[in-house]
Amino acid sequence: MLASSASKPFLSTASLRLLSLTRRRSLTCSANRIVTHPPDLVRWVRREGGSVHPNLTISDDSHLGLSVFSTGEISAGSELIDLPSHLPLRWNPPAGPTSDKDDSVLAQLAQQIPEELWAMRLGLRLLQERAKDDSFWWPYVTNLPETFTVPIFFSGEDIKNLQYAPLLHQVNLRCRFLFNFEKQVKTLLNDSSQKDHPFGGQDVNSASLGWAMSAVSSRAFRLHGKALPNGRHEEEPMLLPLIDMCNHSFTPNASIVQERDASSPNMSVKVVADEQIEQNTPVTLNYGCLSNDLFLLDYGFVVPSNPYDRVELRYDGTLLDAASMAAGVSSPNFSSPATWQQDILSKLNLLGDNALLKVTIGGSELIDGRLLAALRVLISSDKEFVQKHSLDTLMVLGNGDPPLGASVEAAALRTVIALCVISLEHFPTKIMQDESVLKADVSSATQLAVQFRMQKKLMLVDVTRKLSQRVKMLSKEKSTA
Numbered sequence: 001m002l003a004s005s006a007s008k009p010f011l012s013t014a015s016l017r018l019l020s021l022t023r024r025r026s027l028t029c030s031a032n033r034i035v036t037h038p039p040d041l042v043r044w045v046r047r048e049g050g051s052v053h054p055n056l057t058i059s060d061d062s063h064l065g066l067s068v069f070s071t072g073e074i075s076a077g078s079e080l081i082d083l084p085s086h087l088p089l090r091w092n093p094p095a096g097p098t099s100d101k102d103d104s105v106l107a108q109l110a111q112q113i114p115e116e117l118w119a120m121r122l123g124l125r126l127l128q129e130r131a132k133d134d135s136f137w138w139p140y141v142t143n144l145p146e147t148f149t150v151p152i153f154f155s156g157e158d159i160k161n162l163q164y165a166p167l168l169h170q171v172n173l174r175c176r177f178l179f180n181f182e183k184q185v186k187t188l189l190n191d192s193s194q195k196d197h198p199f200g201g202q203d204v205n206s207a208s209l210g211w212a213m214s215a216v217s218s219r220a221f222r223l224h225g226k227a228l229p230n231g232r233h234e235e236e237p238m239l240l241p242l243i244d245m246c247n248h249s250f251t252p253n254a255s256i257v258q259e260r261d262a263s264s265p266n267m268s269v270k271v272v273a274d275e276q277i278e279q280n281t282p283v284t285l286n287y288g289c290l291s292n293d294l295f296l297l298d299y300g301f302v303v304p305s306n307p308y309d310r311v312e313l314r315y316d317g318t319l320l321d322a323a324s325m326a327a328g329v330s331s332p333n334f335s336s337p338a339t340w341q342q343d344i345l346s347k348l349n350l351l352g353d354n355a356l357l358k359v360t361i362g363g364s365e366l367i368d369g370r371l372l373a374a375l376r377v378l379i380s381s382d383k384e385f386v387q388k389h390s391l392d393t394l395m396v397l398g399n400g401d402p403p404l405g406a407s408v409e410a411a412a413l414r415t416v417i418a419l420c421v422i423s424l425e426h427f428p429t430k431i432m433q434d435e436s437v438l439k440a441d442v443s444s445a446t447q448l449a450v451q452f453r454m455q456k457k458l459m460l461v462d463v464t465r466k467l468s469q470r471v472k473m474l475s476k477e478k479s480t481a
């Protein structure tokens with residue numbers, strides 16, 4: 001029985017008081033968009049000096065929302081959309097017709113936003129444009145979705161339905177930030193005169209702030225910003241009208257090309273076809289090699305069989321002892337490593353005051369390099385032999401001979417397989433139960449939450465299968481040696 005708190009692979013959810021913005025949706029209305037009229041958006045881009053390929057249109061792509069589609073064949077290398085520098089919506093617009101007179105209140109608000117919630121900063125600019133009747137970006141703003149499927153808007157029950165503590169934790173952090181930020185915004189706005197009010201006197205609350213943050217996290221692209229003295233560029237998030245109607249694919253048919261950095265008045269942002277695009281095909285971009293945690297948190301969707309999905313675990317000697325015992329590894333000593341093993345654990349940053357204990361299973365590498373190295377080192381008792389290997393070698397699960405020999409490798413992999421089994425058991429429901437929920441008539445938020453947890457479990461099953469194959473190969477090699 002592996003149910004003691006020390007053997008729980010994820011952070012406990014029991015102490016989390018679940019927060020959600022679900023009751024605060026004052027901004028939502030029954031229509032999906034504020035006003036949907038994509039042709040206006042295309043006309044606006046052309047009128048402002050941009051270009052849109054004549055064989056492109058925007059239409060509904062069922063569950064993906066709106067999408068850019070080809071109405072005829074488009075050859076590889078063609079420019080599909082070209083935005084001049086004044087069309088992207090940015091925190092710091094270049095001086096010109098779209099720059100604002102005085103944004104000091106907005107700047108003060110932005111200072112309260114932690115770096116990792118950069119989407120909220122640009123979200124403030126978006127809210128500002130949304131509040132103006134005469135916004136330059138009105139054709140863009142009116143075509144934005146009115147609601148988002150990110151989990152901060154899930155009900156408490158659907159947040160629980162995610163069944164995965166690291167994501168619950170992130171959702172909670174975001175909700176808590178939004179509730180606190182609402183208070184800070186209100187205090188600052190109460191103290192500013194009507195003429196300095198950045199939102200034209202309109203009320204701003206956690207739901208409208210959440211709308212703006214989600215609009216940005218699900219649509220902004222991080223492009224080259226200002227050039228830095230070291231020759232690199234700052235990353236600058238920008239909302240790219242029309243370009244942000246392209247949906248995501250890991251095998252996209254187009255990509256974004258930025259000509260000149262964002263400080264140049266001649267910057268332009270283009271979408272270029274990477275291959276020939278047939279008629280009636282969606283134009284897709286790769287949003288990034290992201291886990292489903294980030295896809296759901298920032299974009300409100302889950303990618304089935306996502307090759308970049310991972311499960312987060314806490315590196316914990318007691319958990320590893322339990323896993324290796326379950327895997328039949330003899331005399332595991334993960335919780336009481338020898339001094340030379342402790343030295344290596346410190347170098348892997350898995351031991352010590354500032355140790356980083358978060359490790360992952362999944363992704364293309366299957367096992368987090370630091371976890372794999374720790375397992376190999378702790379299972380081996382041959383100090384001299386281990387010390388002949390560099391950490392880099394110990395961290396890689398290659399296809400060649402395992403660095404510390406077949407039996408250490410098999411024991412390490414069997415321990416990871418047991419970790420996968422423990423993690424699977426830690427989910428309150430089984431894959432089959434999730435499948436039957438998905439077949440029932442449930443809300444789209446429940447669907448998303450259940451898809452998310454089911455994909456995590458399927459990923460663990462897949463890693464287990466791949467590692468079991470490796471263990472089989474290792475025992476075949478041992479028996480023929």
Ligand SMILES: C[S@@+](CC[C@H](N)C(=O)[O-])C[C@H]1O[C@@H](n2cnc3c(N)ncnc32)[C@H](O)[C@@H]1O
Nearest residue numbers: 064065066218219244245246247248299300301
């Ligand atoms: C940049 S916008 C793309 C345009 C969007 N479909 C619309 O209606 O405005 C990103 C959003 O599109 C949807 N989306 C994009 N790619 C998707 C995919 N591969 N699967 C599911 N939803 C996707 C998600 O709602 C995501 O937040």
